[in-house]
Amino acid sequence: MDGEVPDFVGTVLTGTVSLTKIMPDGRIQMVAMLRPGNFLGHPYRAKSSYNAVASTSVVMCGFRRKPFERLLRKIPELGQGLLEQSSNELDAARDWMLLLGRKTAREKVASFLIIFAREKVTQDPSLMKKQIYLDLPYTRAEIGDFLGLSLETVSRQFSAFKDDSVVDPDGKRGVTVVDYPALLAETGNDADGGWLA
Amino acid sequence: MDGEVPDFVGTVLTGTVSLTKIMPDGRIQMVAMLRPGNFLGHPYRAKSSYNAVASTSVVMCGFRRKPFERLLRKIPELGQGLLEQSSNELDAARDWMLLLGRKTAREKVASFLIIFAREKVTQDPSLMKKQIYLDLPYTRAEIGDFLGLSLETVSRQFSAFKDDSVVDPDGKRGVTVVDYPALLAETGNDADGGWLA
DNA sequence: CGGTATGTTGACGAAGGTCAAGTAGGGTGG
DNA sequence: CCACCCTACTTGACCTTCGTCAACATACCG
Missing domain, CATH: 1.10.10.10 (Winged helix-like DNA-binding domain superfamily/Winged helix DNA-binding domain)
Known part of the structure; x- marks a missing residue:
């Protein structure tokens, strides 16, 4: 399975989803490995040029973006959880950067x-x-x-x-x-x- | 200026702050470049092993963590802004990963x-x-x-x-x-x- | 049972790291 | 104001690591 990240967000329930970046000449870099519990997609941000690839069979709990953002506005606690998760991913990305650049x-x-x-x-x-x-x-x-x-x-x-x-x-x-x-x-x-x- | 990120958070007002990761043998990788408007530190996450380095003289607007988290709970809109910023940094980190890994x-x-x-x-x-x-x-x-x-x-x-x-x-x-x-x-x-x- | 995917191994070359020498600014003290 | 020094930058020679190309092995699927 392979394709553009569509206009939806959601959490991974089982399996592993990878996000990759690709250069015009075909060079590829994986930039995220989403495991169960992880959230896919940015609320409030329409476009991010990733490709999502399911490496194993995957079950997701998905929402279309707009309704989800409405929900998010009604239940601010939800946002706190997302912020924590986003911070965790950012930390992971930075460890990964050290790996890519220096190991x-x-x-x-x-x-x-x-x-x-x-x-x-x-x-x-x-x-x-x-x-x-x-x-x-x-x-x-x-x-x-x-x-x-x-x-x-x-x-x-x-x-x-x-x-x-x-x-x-x-x-x-x-x-x-x-x-x-x-x-x-x-x-x-x-x-x-x-x-x- | 150089040292551990202390128990505070804040936004950069002027100048450039860099976050770096360092390996036991001294290899260094920069993992974030924070410019005016960017936020430093993760609310809700005590420890992240970065070093913050001011590359130019810097003015920051800082808060200690605990009071800031209280503030954040009182004003959920603040959290939304942080989530957006965090998502932006995550995107930047991922472009950066492509650069480090494949360019x-x-x-x-x-x-x-x-x-x-x-x-x-x-x-x-x-x-x-x-x-x-x-x-x-x-x-x-x-x-x-x-x-x-x-x-x-x-x-x-x-x-x-x-x-x-x-x-x-x-x-x-x-x-x-x-x-x-x-x-x-x-x-x-x-x-x-x-x-x- | 054959074919396609994936994995392994070898030979070679190119990109980038390391070590070393030398240069150029910018600031300080005489 | 000049000489010096310290730091940053440049450039060269060499070597290591990793990528590329190619041949072959293995495993999975129909």
Whole structure:
């Protein structure tokens, strides 16, 4: 599924939606990864030139823009929630900017994997010392678009981490994180870290 | 001036404030450029690990966080303005991500210059066909932090644009844009473009 | 069972980073 | 007013990282 963001807004219920930017010559950069609970679209802003791509099958709760803005005016508490979410996304975008501008390919791929691994570790901290199986919602090419890398470089970094027994790729989209602390150390971040490892 | 963002929020009145992220080994990425009218700090979010740097002398209108949040609850319209601003910054951040992830050094520098040149052109469209003098608020090193480049690469791109008679550096922070349309064409964007050229 | 998507690996080259030397302004103290 | 110094900027030589192109492997789907 692929197309212009239409004149509606909504929240993601299940699945993963990606927003991408594309240059006239076809270069692509992913600029947002929306997971369940995240909000898609800007109230009060008609045009934003993104493409929305559903990476897995997605269920959304959508509203057309105009009625939603009326609702928003009636229930100001709603706006506060949106402001918080927007601030969160802004923070995430800025971690991502550090990644894009300054991290090496190896650090980028490690950071990418940590996003998904950390999600599981947060649910069950004991996983930190075990193997963590991940089902990535992206192909190598999409991971490249996420990280600002070519798909070949992404593939090579996966292989390198496999050689170092940090990670073990399994089929197309599966990976098991063999050594979570080691992977975390490869991200180039200090311990606390933001959204992006 | 340099330091942690303290427990306050506020709007920039004059000057330019930059937010940067720094990695343990010292690599730096600028993640926001706040100009007059922009808001600094997230209501409802205590910690964000940025450094705020005033690139020029700055006047701000600041509030401590707690009283401001009370104010915000009393006047919901205020929140709407903040949401709009936050959405705008998010859009800007995403244009910036495309730049960081996918543009060449030459395109990055062109895009950087266009941000400032466009500001002037918007005020006076006739400038588009004239020479535009800019007083950049940044050193080469800071431009590098903005664009995810080394300062040497920034310098080389300035020289290259000078050789091509697109731009004419003047002293430390001065530049005159000799050929605005040519510079625009170097950004790699299609005509409309977002915040970042 | 064959075909298309995706992933891996190798060889090579180009873009940009690093290191190093030298230059140019701008401000300060003599 | 001039000499000096400190900071920013420029330029060159070299090297690393990553992108590109290409061949091949694997997996998924009809």
